[in-house]
Amino acid sequence: MDAAPPASSREERVRLRRDAVIEFEIGRAPLAPNRVIAQACRTSLMTVVTVRRALDRASADHRSGAPVGH
Numbered sequence: 237m238d239a240a241p242p243a244s245s246r247e248e249r250v251r252l253r254r255d256a257v258i259e260f261e262i263g264r265a266p267l268a269p270n271r272v273i274a275q276a277c278r279t280s281l282m283t284v285v286t287v288r289r290a291l292d293r294a295s296a297d298h299r300s301g302a303p304v305g306h
Contacts, residue, residue, distance in 0.1 A: 258277050258283065258287040258288075261276050262288055270284040270288060273288075
């Protein structure tokens with residue numbers, strides 16, 4: 237939350253926090269099914285799928301040496 241821009245709306249801060257909680261749960265139990273992560277985070281299955289895909293892309297970019305965000 238400290239990294240959020242000062243002008244962030246409440247909705248943006250809620251989304252950042254939700255994604256961070258999902259990322260934490262995925263990091264804690266990377267082999268857990270998306271359904272289990274969604275239940276632990278009290279969010280939708282599709283939200284977990286979206287965050288997991290973004291993490292996978294970031295990891296692949298990191299391994300390939302591609303600039304982050306591209």
